[in-house]
Amino acid sequence: MFKKIRHWFEFVGLAATARLIPLFPLSLLRWVAWAVSWPVFYFDRRSKRVALANLEAAFGDRYTPNERERIARKSMQFLGQSSLELFWSPRINQKNFPSYLRWHDEEFFQQILRMKGDRAVIGLTVHFGNYEWGNLLFAFRGLGGHVLMQRFKNDRLTGVFQRLRETSGQKLVTQEKSMLRFFKLLKQGSHVGMLTDLTLKMSEPGVLINNFGLWIWTTIMHGVLQSRTGVAILPFVTVPARKGYDVRLLQPIEFSPTATPEEIAQTCWDRFEPVIRERPELWLWAYKHWRYRPPVDSGRYPFYANRNELFDAEFNKKLITTTPRPEKK
Numbered sequence: 567m568f569k570k571i572r573h574w575f576e577f578v579g580l581a582a583t584a585r586l587i588p589l590f591p592l593s594l595l596r597w598v599a600w601a602v603s604w605p606v607f608y609f610d611r612r613s614k615r616v617a618l619a620n621l622e623a624a625f626g627d628r629y630t631p632n633e634r635e636r637i638a639r640k641s642m643q644f645l646g647q648s649s650l651e652l653f654w655s656p657r658i659n660q661k662n663f664p665s666y667l668r669w670h671d672e673e674f675f676q677q678i679l680r681m682k683g684d685r686a687v688i689g690l691t692v693h694f695g696n697y698e699w700g701n702l703l704f705a706f707r708g709l710g711g712h713v714l715m716q717r718f719k720n721d722r723l724t725g726v727f728q729r730l731r732e733t734s735g736q737k738l739v740t741q742e743k744s745m746l747r748f749f750k751l752l753k754q755g756s757h758v759g760m761l762t763d764l765t766l767k768m769s770e771p772g773v774l775i776n777n778f779g780l781w782i783w784t785t786i787m788h789g790v791l792q793s794r795t796g797v798a799i800l801p802f803v804t805v806p807a808r809k810g811y812d813v814r815l816l817q818p819i820e821f822s823p824t825a826t827p828e829e830i831a832q833t834c835w836d837r838f839e840p841v842i843r844e845r846p847e848l849w850l851w852a853y854k855h856w857r858y859r860p861p862v863d864s865g866r867y868p869f870y871a872n873r874n875e876l877f878d879a880e881f882n883k884k885l886i887t888t889t890p891r892p893e894k895k
Contacts, residue, residue: 573720573722574722576720576722576723577720577722577723577726580723580726581726583653584653584726584729584730587650587653587654588653588654588656588657590654592651592654592657592666595647595650595651595654596647596650596651598650599643599646599647599649599650600643600646600647602646603639603642603643603645603646603647604639604643606642606646607638607639607642607643610642613642613852614638614642614852615869616851616852616853616854616868616870617638617641617642617851617852618631618634618635618638619868619869619870620851620852620853620855620856620868621634621637621638621846621851622634622868623778623780623856623866623867623868624778624779624780625778625846626866636847637846637847637851638851638852640847641846641847641848641849641850641851641852642852644695644696644806644847644848645850645852647696648695648696648697648698648699651696651698651699652698652699652727652730652731653730655698655699655702655730655731655733655734656730656733658699658702658733658734660706663702663703663706663734665809665810666699666809666810666811667699667700667702667703667706667810667811667813668703668807668810668811668812668813669703669707669812669813669815670805670812670813670814670815671814671815674815675707675815678800678815678818681818682798682818684755685755685797685798686711686751686752686754686755686756686757686758686795686797687709687757687797687798687799687800687818688752688757688758688759688760688788688791688792688797688798688799688800689701689704689709689711689713689757689758689759689760689800689802690759690760690761690762690788690799690800690801690802690834691759691761691762691801691802691803691804692761692762692763692803692838692842692849693761693763693764693849693850693853694803694804694805694838694841694842694845694848694849694850695803695804695805695806695811695845695848696804696806696811697761697803697804698731699804699811700802700803700804700811700813701713701731701734701736701759702733702734702736703734703813704734704736704757704759704813705734705735705736706734706735709757710734710735710736710737710757711736711737711751711756711757711758711759712736712737712738712739712747712748712751712756712757712758712759713731713736713737713738713739713758713759713760714738714739714740714741714744714748714758714759714760714761714787715727715728715731715738715739715740715741716740716741717740717741717742724740736759739758744787745787745790745791748787748791749791749794749795752791752795752797753795758791760785760787760788762784762785762788762831762834762835762838763784763835763838763850763855764784764785764853765782765783765784765854765855765856765857766783766784766785767783768783768858768874768876768877768880769876771786772784772785772786773785773786773789773827773828773831774828774877774880774881774884775828775831775832775835776832776835777835777839777855778839779866780856780866780867781856781858781860781881781884782855782856782857782858783857783858783877783880784831785831786827786828786831788830788831788834789826789827789828789829789830789831789834790827792821792825792827792830793821793823793825793826793827793830796823798818798819798820799818799819799820799830799834800815800816800818800819801815801816801817801818801819801834801837801838802814802815802816803816803838803841803848805845805848806848814841816837816838816841817837819833819834819837821833854868854870856868856871857870857871857872858871858872858873858874858877859871859872859873860877860878860881861873861878861881861882
């Protein structure tokens with residue numbers, strides 16, 4: 567009963583927020599987000615500790631402790647800003663979106679349109695900048711489709727966020743049978759989109775890839791979809807710019823029919839990592855990206871990373887397949 571009451575209050579509060587936020591000027595909301603996120607970063611000690619540990623694990627001694635703290639704080643502030651902007655997104659429409667969103671390279675966008683023709687694409691991004699608004703631009707520019715969304719534990723909240731994310735005409739798909747649904751959509755010529763930088767439990771289907779020199783168990787969905795349909799993968803990031811955001815399209819990725827889902831997933835991450843290294847403050851560092859540590863060379867991993875038998879088995883399997891065999895004499 568207590569849980570039901572708590573969920574009801576969460577829904578009422580969030581629904582009220584969704585109605586109130588669009589009434590305020592966007593410039594004021596951004597100022598509020600940065601002002602509030604500053605103390606939140608220092609009071610939320612758990613998230614701060616995770617963010618600092620992640621930065622140290624990823625970059626080693628490239629940044630001083632003070633620089634790591636500055637990057638982690640800005641990351642929290644950008645997260646607060648993009649969260650409020652998501653609630654403000656009903657104010658964006660087909661007429662005014664160029665004031666807030668644009669392609670980083672319009673000519674490159676036109677080249678991609680000519681290259682893909684009538685074929686569907688798999689849009690791929692990470693928790694970088696305002697990834698929520700990046701999805702909006704695709705629909706406003708005629709590349710709308712279906713985007714994967716994780717259902718909330720309080721399912722009442724799922725509908726609120728779904729309405730916010732469908733402002734530009736995108737359709738949201740929750741994770742239930744999402745692989746099969748996306749496969750059918752791609753076969754029908756509909757574009758699909760998803761985030762690719764969330765770790766999974768070892769009980770969930772995934773793949774072992776390397777990012778920042780560390781191993782993670784992450785989604786294999788885009789790899790399986792691409793290998794079965796042959797469509798191109800279009801990675802992109804959404805970067806703050808004057809008065810809004812630039813959506814930066816990265817080079818589309820096409821694979822040979824022999825490419826494995828593991829190879830596809832690793833190649834896609836390799837497109838994002840240099841961008842994150844350029845602007846680390848725009849990535850979500852407070853998330854536990856490296857939940858498991860391998861049986862060897864685990865000293866770099868953050869404090870929260872744990873050993874897991876299933877992870878060890880996947881790591882050992884990976885090690886065997888990638889270690890060159892000695893030549894016979």
